[in-house]
Amino acid sequence: MLHMKHIDNTPSTPGKFKMEKPPYNRLRLHSSLAKLTFWSFVFLGLIFVFFFRSPSSSSPVSSDLSRRSLRSSYGGPNFEKRVRASAKIRSRNGISVLVTGAAGFVGSHVSAALKRRGDGVLGLDNFNNYYDPSLKRARQALLERNGVYIVEGDINDSALLKKLFDIVPFTHVMHLAAQAGVRYAMENPSSYVHSNIAGLVNLLEACKNANPQPAIVWASSSSVYGLNTKVPFSERDRTDQPASLYAATKKAGEEIAHTYNHIYGLSLTGLRFFTVYGPWGRPDMAYFFFARDILKGKSIPIFEAANHGTVARDFTYIDDIVKGCLAALDTAEKSTGSGGKKKGPAQLRVYNLGNTSPVPVSDLVSILEKLLKVKAKRLVMKLPRNGDVQFTHANISSAQRELGYKPTTDLKTGLKKFVEWYLGYYAEGKKSAQ
Numbered sequence: 001m002l003h004m005k006h007i008d009n010t011p012s013t014p015g016k017f018k019m020e021k022p023p024y025n026r027l028r029l030h031s032s033l034a035k036l037t038f039w040s041f042v043f044l045g046l047i048f049v050f051f052f053r054s055p056s057s058s059s060p061v062s063s064d065l066s067r068r069s070l071r072s073s074y075g076g077p078n079f080e081k082r083v084r085a086s087a088k089i090r091s092r093n094g095i096s097v098l099v100t101g102a103a104g105f106v107g108s109h110v111s112a113a114l115k116r117r118g119d120g121v122l123g124l125d126n127f128n129n130y131y132d133p134s135l136k137r138a139r140q141a142l143l144e145r146n147g148v149y150i151v152e153g154d155i156n157d158s159a160l161l162k163k164l165f166d167i168v169p170f171t172h173v174m175h176l177a178a179q180a181g182v183r184y185a186m187e188n189p190s191s192y193v194h195s196n197i198a199g200l201v202n203l204l205e206a207c208k209n210a211n212p213q214p215a216i217v218w219a220s221s222s223s224v225y226g227l228n229t230k231v232p233f234s235e236r237d238r239t240d241q242p243a244s245l246y247a248a249t250k251k252a253g254e255e256i257a258h259t260y261n262h263i264y265g266l267s268l269t270g271l272r273f274f275t276v277y278g279p280w281g282r283p284d285m286a287y288f289f290f291a292r293d294i295l296k297g298k299s300i301p302i303f304e305a306a307n308h309g310t311v312a313r314d315f316t317y318i319d320d321i322v323k324g325c326l327a328a329l330d331t332a333e334k335s336t337g338s339g340g341k342k343k344g345p346a347q348l349r350v351y352n353l354g355n356t357s358p359v360p361v362s363d364l365v366s367i368l369e370k371l372l373k374v375k376a377k378r379l380v381m382k383l384p385r386n387g388d389v390q391f392t393h394a395n396i397s398s399a400q401r402e403l404g405y406k407p408t409t410d411l412k413t414g415l416k417k418f419v420e421w422y423l424g425y426y427a428e429g430k431k432s433a434q
């Protein structure tokens with residue numbers, strides 16, 4: 001009760017009051033001791049933390065952790081050396097291209113073709129498991145043997161994109177990373193928003209901030225024509241009635257491209273691919289899993305429209321698509337902006353890359369039966385209302401005129417090449433298609 005004593009001892013004339021020393025000193029002594037103890041603990045704690053976290057610590061756990069964090073930071077001279085070597089231009093008038101989705105079907109073919117003609121190519125891919133990742137790894141191994149390095153990372157990782165643009169002044173970006181597939185969009189809608197919208201915006205942000213700004217060619221889709229009935233589909237037709245979320249995200253991508261072109265002077269070319277097929281293709285696509293299931297003796301669902309209406313696709317062979325992609329890169333004008341600011345109007349293009357000859361899905365199955373020498377167990381079903389459209393048919397006159405695009409492979413010839421690859425790749429017992 002010190003404070004009460006203190007009050008009791010206070011004289012009525014405060015101006016003359018002098019505090020008695022002993023009790024006050026005792027108080028100060030107590031609080032100093034407490035402070036000293038407290039700060040000693042803090043000090044000891046800091047020393048402990050410092051030594052425990054030091055990389056030179058002999059603790060195996062901490063050194064392993066620090067090694068791991070270094071590995072995942074995309075840093076270090078080795079990483080930069082690999083990136084530079086892969087992106088190095090080896091031909092006169094060559095270009096240096098960042099290919100996103102490089103371990104994908106179209107991405108791996110385009111990367112290989114660019115490398116073959118001496119362009120610098122750096123791949124980027126997140127190796128997600130939308131379909132069997134071992135197929136993506138096999139494509140990666142093939143590309144690595146040909147000098148193309150694929151960085152394992154996501155287009156949503158801004159720090160990684162910035163790092164890549166800091167290391168290499170890419171002249172072009174071939175943006176093929178996406179969440180593909182029209183039916184899977186009902187199962188996992190957010191993956192489409194994540195890759196095809198957020199990822200695209202993130203990539204365009206990196207491109208707009210890069211110095212120099214690259215020209216960008218990217219994959220849109222025939223699905224943007226949605227429920228249109230006028231054929232063949234022309235780039236001038238309406239694209240405001242998508243039948244799947246996949247199509248809606250690709251359509252959104254085209255509008256986002258317009259915005260970045262308008263505000264920042266980015267040169268942007270969208271390619272509307274029409275059902276691309278061929279060797280090293282995507283196992284989620286019909287021609288691929290039809291082949292697998294025919295060989296396994298499983299029945300295959302063949303869609304038909306109302307009143308036995310034919311469902312058809314303008315199937316386009318991968319080599320024709322690759323030629324279209326390279327022509328789009330070669331005719332792309334430079335972006336005009338710098339430092340995130342537009343300096344003048346820049347190129348904005350959209351092209352159909354199709355085959356201009358739609359084939360009914362039932363004919364596709366007949367071709368596969370002949371090539372595989374196995375009769376299919378056909379299960380004819382009503383076209384489900386989960387993203388499919390009844391037919392696609394490209395008008396390619398713009399691409400023909402401006403890119404020199406001219407598809408040369410019909411479905412029979414292309415599927416023959418696919419089946420040869422498929423049988424070789426999944427040779428008996430070695431691997432099995434999933």
Ligand SMILES: O=C(O)[C@H]1O[C@H](OP(=O)(O)OP(=O)(O)OC[C@H]2O[C@@H](n3ccc(=O)[nH]c3=O)[C@H](O)[C@@H]2O)[C@H](O)[C@@H](O)[C@H]1O
Pocket residue numbers: 180181182220221222223273274275276284285286287301302303311312313361388389
């Ligand atoms: O051009 C595009 O932009 C898109 O092309 C591709 O979509 P689609 O043309 O729908 O290809 P795909 O699924 O192989 O079905 C082929 C045909 O088989 C029919 N089909 C399909 C499945 C089935 O079980 N039965 C069936 O008859 C089906 O009705 C269709 O008629 C890409 O997957 C897509 O990512 C996108 O790039």
